[in-house]
Amino acid sequence: MRTYLDCLPCFVRQALEASRMATQDERVQRKVLDSVMVRLSHLSLNATPPAIAQIVHSLVKEVTGNPDPYREIKKKHNQIILDLYPRIREIVSESDDRLRSGIKMAIAGNLIDLGVQTDLGDLEGSIYNAFSSNLTINNYDEFRATLMHSDLLLYLGDNAGEIVFDKVLIEEIKMLRGMEIVFIVREKPIINDVTMEDAEFVGMRELTRVVSNGSDAPATILSQCSSEVRDLLSKADMIIAKGQGNYESLSKEDGIFFLLKAKCPVVARDLGVDVGDTILKRNKMKN
Amino acid sequence: MRTYLDCLPCFVRQALEASRMATQDERVQRKVLDSVMVRLSHLSLNATPPAIAQIVHSLVKEVTGNPDPYREIKKKHNQIILDLYPRIREIVSESDDRLRSGIKMAIAGNLIDLGVQTDLGDLEGSIYNAFSSNLTINNYDEFRATLMHSDLLLYLGDNAGEIVFDKVLIEEIKMLRGMEIVFIVREKPIINDVTMEDAEFVGMRELTRVVSNGSDAPATILSQCSSEVRDLLSKADMIIAKGQGNYESLSKEDGIFFLLKAKCPVVARDLGVDVGDTILKRNKMKN
Numbered sequence: 414m415r416t417y418l419d420c421l422p423c424f425v426r427q428a429l430e431a432s433r434m435a436t437q438d439e440r441v442q443r444k445v446l447d448s449v450m451v452r453l454s455h456l457s458l459n460a461t462p463p464a465i466a467q468i469v470h471s472l473v474k475e476v477t478g479n480p481d482p483y484r485e486i487k488k489k490h491n492q493i494i495l496d497l498y499p500r501i502r503e504i505v506s507e508s509d510d511r512l513r514s515g516i517k518m519a520i521a522g523n524l525i526d527l528g529v530q531t532d533l534g535d536l537e538g539s540i541y542n543a544f545s546s547n548l549t550i551n552n553y554d555e556f557r558a559t560l561m562h563s564d565l566l567l568y569l570g571d572n573a574g575e576i577v578f579d580k581v582l583i584e585e586i587k588m589l590r591g592m593e594i595v596f597i598v599r600e601k602p603i604i605n606d607v608t609m610e611d612a613e614f615v616g617m618r619e620l621t622r623v624v625s626n627g628s629d630a631p632a633t634i635l636s637q638c639s640s641e642v643r644d645l646l647s648k649a650d651m652i653i654a655k656g657q658g659n660y661e662s663l664s665k666e667d668g669i670f671f672l673l674k675a676k677c678p679v680v681a682r683d684l685g686v687d688v689g690d691t692i693l694k695r696n697k698m699k700n
Numbered sequence: 701m702r703t704y705l706d707c708l709p710c711f712v713r714q715a716l717e718a719s720r721m722a723t724q725d726e727r728v729q730r731k732v733l734d735s736v737m738v739r740l741s742h743l744s745l746n747a748t749p750p751a752i753a754q755i756v757h758s759l760v761k762e763v764t765g766n767p768d769p770y771r772e773i774k775k776k777h778n779q780i781i782l783d784l785y786p787r788i789r790e791i792v793s794e795s796d797d798r799l800r801s802g803i804k805m806a807i808a809g810n811l812i813d814l815g816v817q818t819d820l821g822d823l824e825g826s827i828y829n830a831f832s833s834n835l836t837i838n839n840y841d842e843f844r845a846t847l848m849h850s851d852l853l854l855y856l857g858d859n860a861g862e863i864v865f866d867k868v869l870i871e872e873i874k875m876l877r878g879m880e881i882v883f884i885v886r887e888k889p890i891i892n893d894v895t896m897e898d899a900e901f902v903g904m905r906e907l908t909r910v911v912s913n914g915s916d917a918p919a920t921i922l923s924q925c926s927s928e929v930r931d932l933l934s935k936a937d938m939i940i941a942k943g944q945g946n947y948e949s950l951s952k953e954d955g956i957f958f959l960l961k962a963k964c965p966v967v968a969r970d971l972g973v974d975v976g977d978t979i980l981k982r983n984k985m986k987n
Binding site: 418419421422423425426429439442443446447448450451453454455458 | 705706708709710712713716726729730733734735737738740741742745
């Protein structure tokens with residue numbers, strides 16, 4: 414997906430949020446915004462939004478000297494959702510169609526995105542609302558059928574906190590059939606995206622193999638991925654990509670199952686849905 | 701009021717909105733954003749937000765070559781509210797305390813602000829909601845008492861459309877007592893702020909004297925005002941200032957009655973209220 418003009422003010426806003434996470438010093442925050450605005454004025458919008466977000470957030474890290482501004486908030490989110498885990502597990506385990514419920518829960522978990530919103534608010538209520546609402550795009554039958562014929566599944570993770578929901582879905586998939594599942598995380602901290610540290614913290618590594626993708630983009634930018642991950646991507650029978658960042662970076666790739674909540678007008682327009690809609694979409698390119 | 705870091709992404713967003721009003725050419729819109737971001741990176745935040753907005757919107761005009769991007773939308777808003785005028789007049793005329801109702805209606809009219817929102821939505825409903833809700837800061841008794849002892853009232857206008865509500869309040873004031881009333885407009889087009897053309901269009905000039913302030917800031921920046929307007933400001937017994945822009949530029953001046961709806965978090969925080977709250981505040985400086 415290309416970057417739209419609407420993304421520019423949003424990047425400035427994100428830079429402000431991130432710089433406030435990184436430092437209390439308002440002069441440094443101002444320096445971040447100034448560097449970001451000048452840099453944005455020179456960037457091509459042909460890049461995807463997460464490719465530009467990567468540049469923006471690397472400036473935040475560079476100017477503030479803080480390599481991981483979201484470290485504490487990520488830990489907090491992981492812990493909050495881990496505390497909710499028994500309740501999430503119970504809802505999924507007691508449902509009629511556990512795979513469907515696991516998918517819907519994984520999408521509901523995508524509402525935790527500090528690139529877009531900072532206030533967790535009434536989290537449990539929001540999660541339950543998202544879980545209860547209908548998917549606007551729903552390729553569930555294809556998801557299930559593909560899963561049943563796959564031997565290698567790649568699951569591209571998204572955010573801290575959300576990763577606990579991903580665990581629930583992966584547990585459901587593992588219960589359904591034996592297959593190799595690889596959960597992919599970002600190489601280095603970027604916004605609140607999952608890294609190996611988060612996978613460790615929430616127990617994802619005890620559940621399945623976790624591989625770091627070699628890139629610190631808040632997305633899966635193929636040219637930045639390690640050869641190991643590119644190899645896995647080409648061999649996989651099924652790819653699940655969580656969240657907006659992965660969608661923005663992979664929307665031109667064929668066959669991927671995108672699980673996300675459309676949180677911004679630009680992504681919603683690209684998907685042909687409304688902001689707030691929940692999506693399970695198998696990408697089909699035109700021939 | 702000083703400018704906060706939160707204002708910077710908002711200025712970029714405003715520049716995008718304004719450039720889209722000014723031209724359909726996305727390359728030109730991009731040029732506007734680039735110029736604005738580079739310019740913002742060099743500006744001191746000690747200036748008030750409208751002083752910076754003035755620079756931002758002058759860049760929009762300069763880069764797009766369109767001296768009045770909001771011309772059509774202003775006309776449209778003026779006409780929409782003129783069409784609602786009989787209903788607004790009826791509500792105020794039939795109320796128990798007509799002055800109070802006129803004030804509340806003038807504040808309700810302040811919700812029309814394209815610097816902040818572009819969708820008029822269910823306008824009549826929003827106006828009625830704003831009219832029916834209680835003022836969060838309410839210096840009405842002081843307003844009435846001051847009015848009763850004033851011979852020269854200056855009324856600092858704000859936006860197109862909204863000016864029709866101002867007419868209703870000025871009609872009420874004129875019915876209450878004979879006094880000189882001068883309605884002040886911006887000198888040149890800036891966002892959707894009222895100019896002489898709008899005052900003419902809605903019949904304000906038939907009702908009272910209208911004077912242009914000599915400045916194209918979306919506010920009342922004293923150092924930019926004509927000597928005539930500065931003279932009027934110093935002689936006036938009572939000054940009514942509508943909207944956020946006038947508040948932001950005059951919040952350090954004593955005795956002014958501010959009528960506004962707090963539409964952004966920064967102004968709301970400065971006033972100690974919540975976003976969406978409606979305000980009738982007499983400014984009192986600490987001695």
